[in-house]
Amino acid sequence: MCKINPRVDFAFKKLFGSEENKDLLISLINAIVSEEDQVVEIELKNPYNLADYRAGKISILDIKAKAENGRWFNVEMQISEDYNFDKRAIFYWAKLVTEQLSEGMMYKELKKTISINILDYNFVPDTTEVHSCYKIINTATGKDDRLHDVFELHYIELKKFNKLHHEISSTLDRWTTFLTTAHQLDREHTPKELALDKNIVKAIAAIDRMFNEEERQVYEVRKQSLVDAESKIASALEKGMEKGMEMGLEKGRDEGINAASKTIALNLLGKGIAIATIAEATGLSVLEITSLSQKTSIP
Structure with missing residues (x-):
């Protein structure tokens, strides 16, 4: 398979x-x-x-x-x-x-x-x-x-x-x-x-044979980031719908996307993944990820 x-x-x-x-x-x-x-x-x-x-x-x-x-x-x-x-x-x-x-x-x-x-x-x-x-x-x-x-x-x-x-x-x-x-x-x-x-x-x-070890790592990071982002977005949407307000829904979606991206970035930083690769996988800027690393004392 x-x-x-x-x-x-x-x-x-x-x-x-x-x-x-x-x-x-x-x-x-x-x-x-x-x-x-x-x-x-x-x-x-x-x-x-x-x-x-x-x-x-x-x-x-x-x-x-x-x-x-x-x-x-x-x-x-x-x-x-x-x-x-x-x-x-x-x-x-x-x-x-x-x-x-x-x-x-x-x-x-x-x-x-x-x-x-x-x-x-x-x-x-x-x-x-x-x-x-x-x-x-x-x-x-x-x-x-x-x-x-x-x-x-x-x-x-x-x-x-x-x-x-x-x-x-x-x-x-x-x-x-x-x-x-x-x-x-x-x-x-x-x-x-x-x-x-x-x-x-x-x-x-x-x-199944098109990735070497390094490419497979990038692929796995990208795949996981998409899964995590979708989960966070779904949670944000559900919370927004419960409020029953269109503005709350849109705000919840935006906040969910941003929170998901930052959570994923922190997890990947802890695994030693390169900042450039994390930026590609999450959509965050290199500057944002560098700031997260400094705030959490992750080298």
Whole structure:
């Protein structure tokens, strides 16, 4: 059985954002985008690099890639609930658009930019569909007149996927099954509906052998921080709901997130984990963690 959860963003980034696994990223992208946006080859713009994690340079574990047809892609796995993720998704899409233009380039050189967001929670309201796609349309006609075709945003909501193996009918179904049931899969016991896809087979084989000892430690820290944060947030939400006040709920959520992050940081400091790694796992700044260390006399 797979011991690594591919939904943890650190694992997701290495599995789909490494040079040796570009074929897996291509398969995932092609399972989501339209026929006209299918890609054959991609260039990773921010490939997985453990040195970046050691240096604390990476805070968002997204994958940026450019296809041979000029299309740009931003792919991100989000495991923790974020009710402002729609704004964040637009912000990172916009950043990738602006990064295309170097000094002296013209706006006409901007290429279509597609944001793919895989969420391990329900987000898009009033739909049971796993896959939701957003474009800019003409509100008078309700049609996409392709006047603003540089924008496209996708949400894949894993919690809404409930197909049984015999109901799997598409590549997206297979990737969604892999992401949601990796803990039940291994090379010797792979359902035939998944075994027919060489990319899924490769992903199953790769997921448990892709980390060395240092990477596994980072993965475990990241995974635990997500679990602890969710627990603290849930407690804060429950307390806020008991008060029956919207302001109290929002304040409780914010306080819960902050308290969870600080508790996790203190635990990791006590284990001798590097401050840069703790900052990456908790979202706290290096300065905040250094201050915590000084206040608690942790070296």
